[in-house]
Amino acid sequence: MSIDPAIAHSIVDSIKGVIRHDINFFDTDGIIIASTDPSRVGSSHEGALLAIRTGRTVNVDAAHRFAGAVDGINMPVMVNGSVVAVVGITGDIETVEPFGTIVRKMTEILIRDNARQVIAFDRWTMMDNLINLLTLPQHDESLVDYLAAALRTDLARPRQVVVMRPAERGPARMPHQDVVRSIVDEELGDSPASLFRVTSRGCEMFLDHDAAQDWTPTLTRIGDAMRQQLGVTVLFGVCETDATAGTYRQRHDEALTAAQWQRFIGQRGVGAFEDLDIALAVTSMPTERARRLSDRVFGTLSDQRIAAFAKVFDAYTLHNGSITHAARELFIHKNTMQNRLNTIATATGYNPRRLTDYRTLALAFTLHDYLAFIEADR
Structure with a gap:
């Protein structure tokens, strides 16, 4: 040619x-x-x-x-x-x-x-590039204005930022992106001011929003179509408040954090950033510091032994420190349960039955699991 x-x-x-x-x-x-x-x-x-x-x-x-x-x-x-x-x-x-x-x-x-x-030229490509620019730490304002004008969209309009990801743990990979794009485009067809892009990891949506708008039914239909057409279960993370000009990156980070935490804890459906609690600390902690705390508590313990300790610790937590009920949960004698708690204390230096140590152990177990999750998600 x-x-x-x-x-x-x-x-x-x-x-x-x-x-x-x-x-x-x-x-x-x-x-x-x-x-x-x-x-x-x-x-x-x-x-x-x-x-x-x-x-x-x-x-x-x-x-x-x-x-x-x-x-x-x-x-x-x-x-x-x-x-x-x-x-x-x-x-x-x-x-x-x-x-x-x-x-x-x-x-x-x-x-x-x-x-x-x-x-x-293709609206999807322009939306992809516009959303990419809006979610960068720094971007060329003139290029953003150019793409917004080409799309005939007003970035000052309030929009709800939603991040869609596959629900299963492991590397987040979105198959058949063309099909995903068609599903989302069809559901958002009546909202010309909404923007979205599909990537290899999922989909980001900037949904036109006002006080009376509820996008939950639309997200439910998208989830149903993904499962029916592609056999993929998805989840959604939603930002805390609407994005407007100048806040898209922050709101996108919030929605991404909510979606990532949903995947980590194995929760489906729609998760909102405003509902996060301990997740705010875990997801915002620098990896180096998270690893340092995990290593300080668990030292050279193997992942298998840490997992065994976590099973005991989780049962103890689930039953609010009741030795008897935690033992029943694990189908062991209560004396065995006490011995295993003592083993955790001896191996880590932190006693689950002491409140100050319990807090440290709870965070360490969560961080250890989250670090493994992040590594597998790369």
Whole structure:
């Protein structure tokens, strides 16, 4: 597939309003046929040729030099599985790399659509990129404004942030993302101001909200459709208060924390950030400090022995410190229960029957389990 230079110029003109860096468009011979820097049109570029041959993004910096190239990234443009061109962004790698995906996707869509206006390119892709930007620690406000305008959405409207994840423990992986996208899109079809994106880990929804709006029935239908069509049970984490301009990242973090805790404790349905208690401490504790506390209590004990201790400790907790009822729960004699509690005290240095030690043990057991959960979720 050969790209006409006129189309290449129109693509470059469309993209240049999105970022403040030079854009170069290469044909499959590695020749620049359109650029925001006219002086570079007609020059060849070995980095672009490598991107064409390998189908992979090629970075150009002090450590990776190519003839005819300046610092930046060069991304292969794919149409129907083949490289049809390369689009490059000139600048420092760390500065321009975050724009790579959106520029490449915009280029591919503009090529497929015969270089129509950017507003015509896929709404899902724009929502994906907008939500990604809104949930970053820092983002380009002009790019956010551009995408919001293209989507004709007002970011000042209150929205409820919801994070959907597979309910099962282990790596959170969402199968058949195209089906998931269709399910969510259908359920949100009557709410044009709502935004969502589907990723390999799940789905994030920014749901148009007002005081009278209850999204619970919609989330229930999405959950039912996921189970019926894909055989996947999902859960939802909901932020504490509505997000508006400037608070999307914070509300997204709240919803993500609620969803993550739901998965950790094995709870289904909808979990709200405002209902979390000990989870606020556990999920916000830096991993290094959590591991330090766990190691201080359990030392070199094996995971198997810690799990055995946890079973005894949980029964003791469930029955509010009653030796007799905890022993019944574990089908053991109460003397055996006392011996096992004593073993925990001897092995850890913390006595479950002493209130101050109990608090430390309870947190240590939770952190040990949560650290394992986080590791398995990567």
